[in-house]
Amino acid sequence: MKKWTAVIIGILFISHLRAGDGYQLWLRYNAIDNAGLLQQYKQQISGIVCSNTTNTSQAANKELVTGLAGLLAKKIPIKSDVNTGSLVAGTPDQYPFIRSLIADTTFSRLGSEGFIIRITATPQHKKITLITANTDAGILYGVFHFLRLLQTHQSIDKLSITSVPRIKLRMLNHWDNLNRTVERGYAGCSIWDWQRLPGFIDQRYIDYARANASIGINGTVLTNVNANAVVLTEPWLKKVAALADVFRTYHIKVYLTARFSAPVEMGGLKTADPLDPAVRNWWKQKVDEIYTYIPDFGGFLVKANSEGQPGPQNYGRTHADGANMLADALAPHHGIVMWRAFVYSSETPEDRFKQAYNEFKPLDGKFRENVLVQVKNGPIDFQPREPFHPLFGAMPQTPLMMEFQLTQEYLGFATHLVFLAPLFKEVLSANTYSKNNSSVAQIVDGSADDHALSGMAGVSNIGSDLNWTGHPFGQANWYALGRLAWNHDLTSAQIANEWIRQTYTNQQPFVDSVQTIMLASREITVDYMTPLGLHHIMGYGHHYGPAPWYNKAPRADWNPVYFHKADSAGIGFNRTATGSNALAQYQPAVREQFENMNSCPENYLLWFHHVPWSFKMKSGRTLWEEMCYKYNTGVDSVRWMQRTWGHLKKYIDEERFKEVQMLLNIQEQEAVWWRNACLSYFQTFSGKPIPSNYEQPDHTLQYYEALSFPYAPGN
Amino acid sequence: MKKWTAVIIGILFISHLRAGDGYQLWLRYNAIDNAGLLQQYKQQISGIVCSNTTNTSQAANKELVTGLAGLLAKKIPIKSDVNTGSLVAGTPDQYPFIRSLIADTTFSRLGSEGFIIRITATPQHKKITLITANTDAGILYGVFHFLRLLQTHQSIDKLSITSVPRIKLRMLNHWDNLNRTVERGYAGCSIWDWQRLPGFIDQRYIDYARANASIGINGTVLTNVNANAVVLTEPWLKKVAALADVFRTYHIKVYLTARFSAPVEMGGLKTADPLDPAVRNWWKQKVDEIYTYIPDFGGFLVKANSEGQPGPQNYGRTHADGANMLADALAPHHGIVMWRAFVYSSETPEDRFKQAYNEFKPLDGKFRENVLVQVKNGPIDFQPREPFHPLFGAMPQTPLMMEFQLTQEYLGFATHLVFLAPLFKEVLSANTYSKNNSSVAQIVDGSADDHALSGMAGVSNIGSDLNWTGHPFGQANWYALGRLAWNHDLTSAQIANEWIRQTYTNQQPFVDSVQTIMLASREITVDYMTPLGLHHIMGYGHHYGPAPWYNKAPRADWNPVYFHKADSAGIGFNRTATGSNALAQYQPAVREQFENMNSCPENYLLWFHHVPWSFKMKSGRTLWEEMCYKYNTGVDSVRWMQRTWGHLKKYIDEERFKEVQMLLNIQEQEAVWWRNACLSYFQTFSGKPIPSNYEQPDHTLQYYEALSFPYAPGN
DSSP states (O other), rough: OOOHHHHHHHHHHHHTTTTTTTTTTTTTOOOOOOOHHHHHHHHHSEEEOHHHHSSHHHHHHHHHHHHHHHHHHHHOOOSTTTTTTTTOOTTTTTTTTGTSSHHHHHHHHHHOEEEEEEEEEEEOEEEEEEESSSSSHHHHHHHHHHHHHHHOOOOOOOOOOEEEOOOOOOEOOOOOTTOOOOTTTSSSOOOOGGGGGOOOOHHHHHHHHHHHHHTOEEEEEOSSSSGGGGGGGGHHHHHHHHHHHHHHTTTOOEEEOOTTTTTHHHHHOOOOTTTOOOOOOOHHHHHHHHHHHOOOOOOOEEESSSOOOOOOOGGTHHHHHHHHHHHHHGGGOOOHHHHHOOOOOSSSSSOOHHHHHHGGGGGOOOTTTEEEEESSSSSSSOOSSSSOOOTTOOOOOOEEEEEEOOOTTTTTTSSOOOOOHHHHHHHHHBBSSSTTTTTTHHHHHHHHTTTTTTEEEOOOOSSSTTSSSTTTTTHHHHHHHHHHHTTSSSSSSHHHHHHHHHOOOOOHHHHHHHHHHHHHHHHHHHHHHHHGOOOOOOOTOOOOOTTTOOOOSSSGGHHHHHHHHSSSEEEEEOTTTTTGGGGSOOOOOHHHHHHHHSSOGGGGHHHHOEETOOOBBBSHHHSHHHHHHHHHHHHHHHHHHHHHHHGGGGGHHHHHHHHHHHHHHHHHHHHHHHHHHHHHHHHHHHHOOOOOSSOSSOOHHHHHHHOOTOOOTTT | HHHHHHHHHOOOOOOOHHTTTTTTOOOOOOOOOOOHHHHHHHHOOOOOEESSHHHHHHHHHHHHHHHHHHTTTSOOOBBBSTTTTTEOOOTTTTTTHHHEEEEEEEEHHHTOOEEEEEEEEEOOOOOEEEEESSSSSHHHHHHHHHHHHHHHHHOOTOEEEEOOOOOOOEEEEEBTTTSBTTTOSSSSSSOOOGGGGTOOOOHHHHHHHHEEEEEEHHEEESSSSSSOGGSHHHHHHHHHHHHHHHHHHTTEEEEEOOOTTTHHHTTTTTTOOOOOOHHHHHHHHHHHHHHHHHHTTEEEEESSSSSTTTOOOGTOOHHHHHHHHHHHHHHTTTTTTEEEEOOOSOOOOOOOHHHHHHHGGGGGGGGGGEEEEEEEEESSOOOSSSSOOOOTOOOTTOOOEEEEOSSSTTTTTTOOOOOHHHHHHHTTTTTETTTTTTTTTHHSSSSSTTOOOEEEEEEEEOOOTTTTTSTTTTTHHHHHHHHHHHHTTOHHHHHHHHHHHHHTTTOOOHHHHHHHHHHHHHHHHHHSGGGGOOOOOOTTTOOBBBOOOOSSSSSSSGSHHHHOOOOOSSSOOOSSSSOOGGGGGGGGHHHHHHHHHOOOOOHHHHHOOOOEOOOOOSSOHHHHHHHHHHHHHHHHHHHHHHHHHHGGGGOOOHHHHHHHHHHHHHHHHHHHHHHHHHHHHHHHHHHHOOOOSSOOOOSSSHHHOOOOTTTTTTT
């Protein structure tokens, strides 16, 4: 026995060496360290019956075997007879006895992706844990859900779960270029190793697909929205097809970005006019060709007439004309178009806030059935806090897809711990006051307007770093996107809780502390970056760090000064009727929330009002004092995160402890930088001192303004 | 017992999940699977006594503990008394009893890096395994050597090893840019995460240092030879310092590339003339500043007046003037300059082969004592086969550093299995016929000319890929560089053998087969790419695949046609006295080997001669027939590698088996492509058919010529 103990210690020691690299994400499957629970689980799961006839069911089977072997520290035998397998995973077609247990009507509600997990019994009265669904994909999702229950130490002896996704298209958008750089990527380079595709299938592709399937993501756009037509050439389509072959097993469809001018660039046509028959034919041929390589190709994501990208407006056509042309080419193959609403004209001097609405609202009802309009969560660009986008609720005849950003372009890159579920939830739960007070979530999931299509996308934070996302807590944002796209009723706390347990440990003090940190983290970031409704005051181009003073951009609305409008009278962007009147784009009830400076929620104040420095806030402080308070609170709160994390060393491996510790140290330094730079700058307008009870800036404003960051990533 | 077995199986299962990713390189420390051997090892190593007082000794200690726990599947206790520790690792200063066992004269021969491993006894007659050295660095090297003996299942009961490095500077050169792209990198992006330095220390930095220390590498140039002055600014020097802090523990010094025009670009000077006092002073100040951040900074690697890089010739000065200026700034801090001889003028129409020699040979004796001239192994540019560079042996008063290329710029990128030790050895063992018939190795290690400095560098093949080098066998080239820099007498077979055992398995059939593949692989690549002395006929710019027809480059000597000179009369570059007379740069005895077409070794034939298509080869075939034979032999041999690998499935984990299988499939396709494209093209000159017993090209020459590779990596 002593000998065996030694061997185990040796092996554990070695396993431990690799404990910390984060590559396994939330799929760690470490042995359950609660002896009682382990015993219960092992009693309940003594054998596995799982179909093995398709690639997807094989994947489900393999995941079950692997996951349980790890979690239960025991290889659970595969059985062929359901009466000897205590865990049965399969469809009624595979195991007909299931029909006698679960009504057809129940199955019909599951659709093609839902699943049931239930404690039940075979006709021979053997108690079983059943995972069932209409499809192998549903089984795969059920298997991952079941493993999650074990990973998070849930009781499984009375399970009766029915789970159906709320949103149909649950997607990642990779802004990955063909040269493996990633626009707004902070985690190394693209994981798509185009050079060695299609012949070399990196294990990462498989693990990427597993991770996505485990949280319900069923689509991935491989390429940057600033698109490159080269990906539509034959050699590259073969590379894409190789990825699609890997992902298909995990019920993930592949999508590409379509460069609108491809017919000119590749096809040698004189125009890309979407109403030109030759252009329409070129796309039809191209799409047909794509489907010869990828029979279940998902479709196109398109950024057109935005930030210099070509589009239908180059030819006097509308976004609908452009989208419909592609939609017509895709329709025979059941492909879709996701047409982005992130547009702002290079000529219009109109408030950038208003432009997407102005361009798209009139097009409602003019899109084909296989088109979704993909709308960023807010009207500007993935700021730490934005009001929900006014298009939500304004285009009832069009399915609007939500675009969130996982990669932290404006939120501290891969260095700041910012859990984004609270941001996502804030937007999703916002009341649009359109149609029966629909929330944004109800618009997006299609329920408000009874759309057949619905979608939610996250702009990926994934790269070649060992731990995929650079910051280990970036993984939680990828995780949250998938979980919320499946079920937007989940709370941020639930998501944080299960992610922590799967990724780190189930030890309660650790879970509690880290959950508290995560739930607070986004508001903390708002405080030290852009409190009170400030927005887009980051460094020019790379968006790294503070640069509220910047005013040299080639267009006005790329300048921070455009967004904060600080002057000696006050600060903020008047978007009321006396200003740009962007508020008029919202329903009256929303408008009312925001239009009065005195009643506008203070966390949105400077989004909508130019507010005097001496304005009295609810706290009794003046606006200037409140701003000083908020920036300092942000810094203090990062220090609180540092202290809290500092107490958690004993619960996890040293490597992962240190990693977050180092990152929090950087976050603290950068929070101080944000505070000092912004207050030093805004002070030149407020004319007031920073109250002496706060830390004073340790450098001059000139120092902060002179900082430069060549090679800041993601640019 | 059954329960324990289950636990072990479970744990092993999980460990196995990560068995295949290659991150651990050759430092896997898997449990010894030979029970008898394991027993012997455990008997001999029952406790560890190892000093722990410095960072480096702590690292040695930790490596011993970790390595032995893995290899022996048992945690070996740390002891403080040498009489109870059966393995003692330390210097005589740490454990004075060692002086009674080993003579001072022996220690003095070890220098600052050598080590001794010996079975001996304490004064109290306790048998111990002793690892000793003059320094902690020597101990660290000894520890890695000892662990390697166990990893490779060597007998350790009669050890008596004394090991001293033959070459002083054992270096990696990273051609890594500050934006994390890697010039000629095929394994993802740079592992230097500049954005998060200095605050975030990636575990990869530590594991990189461990891997290097384990093979004796003691220096690393972090930045591309096509240099960027930004790395010399304060924020970046702080980032470099953070890396230096990590690497110092592992006895690795950090070096940077110096952009020659930095005084102009950064310093605002009007000139970078190395004789200008203001310029000299600027560098002195800059170097002094660097040493405030990095007290043991190694020095500079410089590419000047080559391929567009600025240099002293811009100001009418010599390479020696430039190198000496930097050397003077570095000398007070004991820093060095590595000045690259890879130069070819953009104006001179001279054979590119000759230019480095022409520029550098006259400068012999003019360099400061802390300058090495770094010379590529051959006169052109890292071809599959080159004659040794004529500078070796031609500059006796100057230490010449060897520059090999690990990254496979001209050798199939990260897709072809090419073990480079035979290439390195071929060069190192070449007889320069200078000074007592010195081999290139004797020139490089300084023994021929009694130089205090000596160096060998490998241009790194390391990137962000999980397995570091893209192709898993790329690791073997990194490994070989380190091992040969330590001891160039090692054979390629020895190196391959120990690498295979450490990286994959000790199972003899696997070791034998893979060793055979590795040793044959380089010659196979020569056969299907550039047989018979062909060179530099790769794709323009990216160097991917064959493009012997290419003739559009902005300068003649970037065109394949410049190098092969095929015409209806024959093929090859006449470098004899009737041609460019490059052969005159070698010693007469070398010249004699090559200058006669009839006696020139056939594997160098087209390097030196323009040979008629009907020329009779030793085989009796004509040159054209021989070329067809060679290209086909290359392809057939790749197929042999495929078959051989195909039989090895049972010896290793599936992931690593499949990975090489996929890569060999690509290599086979590309070998066929090389053969078909080259023979189709050269046939237009030879006018002869490809003998019908060979596979015929499956495409037209036009097809091959039309292939294009946008976004081929590394460019």
